[in-house]
Amino acid sequence: MTEEARPTRVETVTAAPETRSWVKSERQIRREAELRRRTRRSVSVATASTLLVAVTVVVAVTASPGWPRVRETFFSPTAFTEALPDVLRGFLLNIKIFLVAEVFILVLGLIVALVRGLRSPVFFPLRALAVLYTDIFRGIPTILLVYLVGFGIPALQLQGAPADPVTLGVIALVLSYGAYVAEVFRSGIDSIHPSQRAAARSLALSHGQTMRYVVLPQAVRRVVPPLLNDFVSLQKDSALVAMLGPLEALRQAQIHAASTFNYTPYLAAALLFIALTVPMARLTDHLAARTARRHLGGGGRA
Amino acid sequence: MSLLKIDGVWKHYRGQSVLRGIDLEVAPHEVVCLIGASGSGKSTLLRCVNLLEAVDDGTIHLDGAEITDPGVDPDEVRKRIGTVFQAYNLFPHMTVLDNITLAPRKVHRTPRAEAEKRAGELLARFGLADRAGEYPDRLSGGQQQRVAVIRAIATRPRLLLLDEVTSALDPTLVTEVLGVIRELKATGMTMILATHEMEFARDIADTVCFLDGGVLLERGSPEQIFTAPEHPRTREFLSRILGRL
Ligand SMILES: Nc1ncnc2c1ncn2[C@@H]1O[C@H](COP(=O)(O)OP(=O)(O)OP(=O)(O)O)[C@@H](O)[C@H]1O
Numbered sequence: 001m002t003e004e005a006r007p008t009r010v011e012t013v014t015a016a017p018e019t020r021s022w023v024k025s026e027r028q029i030r031r032e033a034e035l036r037r038r039t040r041r042s043v044s045v046a047t048a049s050t051l052l053v054a055v056t057v058v059v060a061v062t063a064s065p066g067w068p069r070v071r072e073t074f075f076s077p078t079a080f081t082e083a084l085p086d087v088l089r090g091f092l093l094n095i096k097i098f099l100v101a102e103v104f105i106l107v108l109g110l111i112v113a114l115v116r117g118l119r120s121p122v123f124f125p126l127r128a129l130a131v132l133y134t135d136i137f138r139g140i141p142t143i144l145l146v147y148l149v150g151f152g153i154p155a156l157q158l159q160g161a162p163a164d165p166v167t168l169g170v171i172a173l174v175l176s177y178g179a180y181v182a183e184v185f186r187s188g189i190d191s192i193h194p195s196q197r198a199a200a201r202s203l204a205l206s207h208g209q210t211m212r213y214v215v216l217p218q219a220v221r222r223v224v225p226p227l228l229n230d231f232v233s234l235q236k237d238s239a240l241v242a243m244l245g246p247l248e249a250l251r252q253a254q255i256h257a258a259s260t261f262n263y264t265p266y267l268a269a270a271l272l273f274i275a276l277t278v279p280m281a282r283l284t285d286h287l288a289a290r291t292a293r294r295h296l297g298g299g300g301r302a
Numbered sequence: 303m304s305l306l307k308i309d310g311v312w313k314h315y316r317g318q319s320v321l322r323g324i325d326l327e328v329a330p331h332e333v334v335c336l337i338g339a340s341g342s343g344k345s346t347l348l349r350c351v352n353l354l355e356a357v358d359d360g361t362i363h364l365d366g367a368e369i370t371d372p373g374v375d376p377d378e379v380r381k382r383i384g385t386v387f388q389a390y391n392l393f394p395h396m397t398v399l400d401n402i403t404l405a406p407r408k409v410h411r412t413p414r415a416e417a418e419k420r421a422g423e424l425l426a427r428f429g430l431a432d433r434a435g436e437y438p439d440r441l442s443g444g445q446q447q448r449v450a451v452i453r454a455i456a457t458r459p460r461l462l463l464l465d466e467v468t469s470a471l472d473p474t475l476v477t478e479v480l481g482v483i484r485e486l487k488a489t490g491m492t493m494i495l496a497t498h499e500m501e502f503a504r505d506i507a508d509t510v511c512f513l514d515g516g517v518l519l520e521r522g523s524p525e526q527i528f529t530a531p532e533h534p535r536t537r538e539f540l541s542r543i544l545g546r547l
């Protein structure tokens with residue numbers, strides 16, 4: 001090997017630097033083999049310990065005295081297949097609630113964040129209102145808000161006020177999540193270095209143009225992972241609308257469970273929620289990792 | 303008539319006076335270099351001129367009109383002033399071309415094609431013709447700073463402010479940026495530069511101003527300031543920074 005490599009290496013050294021070619025050295029080959037060996041060893045150790053934990057859990061659960069009953073009430077295949085079509089139909093309503101709410105949440109959150117960023121004293125009342133809104137609605141548990149909006153607004157008997165439980169549920173979710181998302185947007189806006197604003201202002205861009213062309217595009221990119229995080233939990237919280245009665249997944253599962261005294265429909269609903277949130281969570285991780293890489297890699301910008 | 307006229311400008315930060323009654327006139331096509339120790343107020347003075355900071359006293363006139371009047375729209379003033387910062391401050395989410403054409407298109411309402419044509423010409427003139435589509439973080443510091451200069455002059459400002467535009471650069475990259483500034487002087491651009499590059503100041507300035515603790519202590523031709531400074535503080539500063547005199 002060395003005998004063969006030597007003539008090549010002499011040749012490459014005498015050649016001009018830009019035409020020099022790389023021949024992997026003996027040492028590098030050994031180094032890489034050692035690294036591969038170590039990786040293989042850690043992977044097998046990790047796999048073995050994971051399997052051990054999983055098997056222990058399964059054995060402990062199935063050996064427990066209550067297991068036969070639990071298997072009957074939570075893992076009944078017949079109850080599962082019976083409930084699934086209805087639960088799935090209900091779940092489509094969850095997705096609809098989620099999608100509609102998400103659009104309004106983004107709009108509301110962005111507006112509130114922008115209002116909080118206005119600096120002129122003229123806007124003090126608006127700014128105060130935005131602060132009040134975020135403070136109040138972040139403090140109220142979402143489920144409580146669903147009750148308050150869902151039963152409170154119809155009780156007012158206002159002309160033209162929505163009475164449809166799905167609409168009311170969406171309003172409650174939008175109010176609750178809008179406050180969180182406003183804070184996410186605000187933190188993104190605040191994370192943009194003031195020198196970017198100074199550069200934009202000294203190019204004579206107005207406050208609005210500075211926001212629109214310079215600050216927001218950078219801020220939004222940074223907050224995509226936390227926003228997706230909030231939307232994972234919004235997907236789950238779409239089930240809170242069940243409290244108001246519409247036949248979404250949780251409500252359908254409740255109906256089936258009540259008529260059969262079997263809880264497997266809840267498991268079906270849970271699986272559907274997982275099927276939706278897991279891909280979203282993976283996407284969030286992926287985007288977060290990409291953002292982190294960009295921030296580490298992009299030196300020389302201020 | 304002078305292009306820029308600064309009269310008795312004061313600036314305080316938290317009770318501390320950073321500028322103490324600065325008077326300075328800049329004629330069209332004149333290049334003024336501000337020198338002085340760190341913290342002497344060079345950046346603050348430049349920030350007052352483009353209205354990023356409000357003066358606490360005194361007046362500034364641009365083209366004969368007062369710009370420190372509360373009724374003046376700062377954006378109208380900034381349209382006529384270009385600024386280049388020490389840390390380039392390019393917009394990282396935009397290509398070089400978009401960085402340069404943003405203000406011409408959105409502020410000066412230049413049609414896109416025309417703005418891009420001018421940007422292309424400027425890039426070519428400063429040796430960056432092939433970089434128009436790159437993002438700033440793919441460029442070297444010297445290239446980024448040259449783009450920042452082009453961005454500042456793309457709107458044909460009356461006055462260009464440059465704040466230590468070479469201090470963030472490797473010595474090998476300083477020359478290329480200084481070359482750009484030299485070329486701008488040749489085209490007749492009026493400039494005020496805050497700088498620590500004494501050789502360069504000596505070479506390019508028509509007037510050198512020495513700031514000390516917020517006071518414009520001494521001004522004169524580069525010859526006079528660098529060979530026969532009158533004020534002992536100027537002499538002390540120069541001997542410290544040049545290691546001679
Ligand atoms: N935004 C600010 N808030 C408070 N103090 C400030 C602010 N900006 C500048 N200063 C102070 O004003 C003084 C002058 O600062 P300035 O940046 O103008 O100096 P400089 O001559 O540009 O210095 P350098 O050569 O280090 O850039 C310093 O003492 C600084 O601490």
Ligand SMILES: [Mg+2]
Pocket residue numbers: 344345346465466496
């Ligand atoms: Mg400075």
